[in-house]
Amino acid sequence: MGILDKMRLDGKKAYVTGGAQGLGKAMATGLAEAGADVAIVDINIAKAQQTAREIAEATGQKAIAIKTDVTDPEQVQNMIDTVVKELGGLDAAFNNAGMCLNVPAEEMTFEQWQKVVNLNLNAVFLCSTAAGRYMLKQGSGSIVNTASMSAHIVNRPQPQCSYNATKAGVIQLSKSLAIEWAKKGVRVNTMSPGYMGTDLTLNSPDLKPLIKTWNDWAPLGRLGKPEELQGMAVYLASDTSSFSTGSDYLVDGAFTAW
Ligand SMILES: NC(=O)c1ccc[n+]([C@@H]2O[C@H](COP(=O)([O-])OP(=O)(O)OC[C@H]3O[C@@H](n4cnc5c(N)ncnc54)[C@H](O)[C@@H]3O)[C@@H](O)[C@H]2O)c1
Structure with missing residues (x-):
């Protein structure tokens, strides 16, 4: 069997949180293109259903939508149970939902801080451990948590201390x-993207005006495209990555290299 056959995900079952749009949607699409059945897990159920329909039509794989607030322990456990029941198992868990608040630290309320910590770090703990309990019993599985290059560098000029701190936490939790x-x-x-063109960046009133500045500093001179994460997602879900664990994979167009 050649390497491309080994990278195929036929028969594998995966879920992606925050899968309705952006990076999560691209990862779920890539996993399905490689042969996996996928669950789109998102708080926005209308968008998740639309994405699941698009993926099923485009790939012929089973794609379902599950409404979940990943910051709620009970909903997370229900989500894992639903994935296992509806897809027939769980082999790859992509805990990807996240958010960014650009507020100077001295002006940030504790509620704002907690909101980011809840989604970016606490929810990754809840999903990883709930998926992990199932996978440990099964004796196999791959968990991929979305961190960020912001786990390695402090972005500028926008202030985002809660984002940077939680993403660094995602890497150490995962290790x-x-x-x-x-x-x-x-x-x-963990996968650590650089600046990517998604809702989070393109449609944020705070961040959109900064894109030209980031691009001027970027070795490749542009944002990443969501589909440029698909190869890494398929690699990490597949058995070809059997010697890869406890690692962080930067996909940032060398942004953090200089
Ligand atoms: N876009 C970038 O430049 C970039 C760079 C590095 C890392 N990241 C990370 O990648 C991940 C995805 O980013 P994106 O740009 O696709 O974001 P996005 O804002 O486009 O999508 C986030 C998705 O998460 C869902 N979501 C939000 N809260 C949720 C909750 N409580 N429960 C379930 N789902 C919820 C949203 O409905 C949405 O579909 C995030 O963790 C983000 O921090 C993004």
Whole structure:
């Protein structure tokens, strides 16, 4: 069997949180194109259903939508149970939903801080451990958490201390789980995108005016496209990444390299 056959995901079952749009939608599409059945997990159920329909039509794979607020422990456990029941198992978990607030630290309320920590870090803990409990029993599985280049550098000029802190936390949490579960067949990695063209950047009134500045500083001179994460997503979900665990994969067009 050649390497491209080994990278195929036929028979595998995956979910992607924040999968209704942006990077999550691109990852879910890539996984389905490679042969996986996918669940689009999102708080925005109308958009998740639309995305699931599009993916099913384009790829012929099973694609379902599950309404979940990933910051709620009970909803997260229900989501895992639904994935297993509806798709027939769980092999790859993509915990990707996240948000950014651009508020100077000295003006940030505790509520604003907590909102970002809840979605970007607490929800990743809830989803990773709920998926992990199922995968540990099964003796196999790949968990991929979306961090960011902001785990490695402090973005400028926009202030975003809560985002940067939570994304660094996602990497250390994921490495810790990877070590705890290394001998039990469950792999945990993070993907760290650079600036990508999604709603989060293109339609944010705070961030949109900064895109030209970021592009001037970017070695490639442009934002990443969501589909430029698909290859990494398929690699990490597939068995070809069997020696990859506890790692962070930067996909940032060398933004953090200089
Ligand atoms: N866009 C970028 O430049 C960039 C760069 C690095 C990392 N990231 C990270 O990638 C991930 C996806 O970013 P994106 O740009 O696609 O974002 P996006 O804002 O376009 O999409 C986020 C999705 O998450 C969903 N969501 C929000 N709160 C939720 C909740 N409580 N429960 C379930 N779903 C919820 C939203 O409905 C939406 O569909 C995030 O973790 C983000 O921090 C993005």
